[in-house]
Amino acid sequence: QQQVKQSPQSLIVQKGGISIINCAYENTAFDYFPWYQQFPGKGPALLIAIRPDVSEKKEGRFTISFNKSAKQFSLHIMDSQPGDSATYFCAPKNEGSGSRLTFGEGTQLTVNP
Amino acid sequence: KAGVTQTPRYLIKTRGQQVTLSCSPISGHRSVSWYQQTPGQGLQFLFEYFSETQRNKGNFPGRFSGRQFSNSRSEMNVSTLELGDSALYLCASSIPTGVPTGELFFGEGSRLTVL
Numbered sequence: 661q662q663q664v665k666q667s668p669q670s671l672i673v674q675k676g677g678i679s680i681i682n683c684a685y686e687n688t689a690f691d692y693f694p695w696y697q698q699f700p701g702k703g704p705a706l707l708i709a710i711r712p713d714v715s716e717k718k719e720g721r722f723t724i725s726f727n728k729s730a731k732q733f734s735l736h737i738m739d740s741q742p743g744d745s746a747t748y749f750c751a752p753k754n755e756g757s758g759s760r761l762t763f764g765e766g767t768q769l770t771v772n773p
Numbered sequence: 774k775a776g777v778t779q780t781p782r783y784l785i786k787t788r789g790q791q792v793t794l795s796c797s798p799i800s801g802h803r804s805v806s807w808y809q810q811t812p813g814q815g816l817q818f819l820f821e822y823f824s825e826t827q828r829n830k831g832n833f834p835g836r837f838s839g840r841q842f843s844n845s846r847s848e849m850n851v852s853t854l855e856l857g858d859s860a861l862y863l864c865a866s867s868i869p870t871g872v873p874t875g876e877l878f879f880g881e882g883s884r885l886t887v888l
Contacts, residue, residue: 694876703777703863703879704816749816758829759806759867759877763816 663687666750666764673771679737681767683750686731690752693726695735698747740771775799777880779864785886791852794883798845798866805847806877807839810861822847859887
């Protein structure tokens, strides 16, 4: 079943631009909403995460916006840099599921210099 | 601090064979989980081990199995390999907590090709 839907599949942005990736989920039991970043040949690495008691979290150039009623959350990358070129995954989970993340399909971001 | 180490990094097997993959978690991490990554299905959860016990399992057939040792190192095994088992197998370790945090630290994966 498609519990987590991520869009767009791919995104091309110019250096200095804003990259926005969206994630929609169905499971209302999810209570932890991370974004993972994966470079070619590497495993995913946690970029930023949010809990449902806040609607937005910012860490440097990266911001998560969370809309509980719409069951959506998004990743915003400000001042995008070529080094941000990677694949991004949303991967929500619920507390009772241990380390079981439900990954979105991934968004391949390319930032042109 | 050393990261998650997976061995072997690359391997080629033929249909019907079996394979064992190994994962050494970050020192102090007691939870180890395994994921399969393919272009078609994306990243899918296989199973999680904590204190040598499987505490979560994904929707994979019984050909996929795993175990965890007392030093938290883990192995996964796939028997009777099929072409569709070709994938990147990722191991992740974490410090399990009772709150919905718990960052997963992934290794670089073992890339399995089944011919």
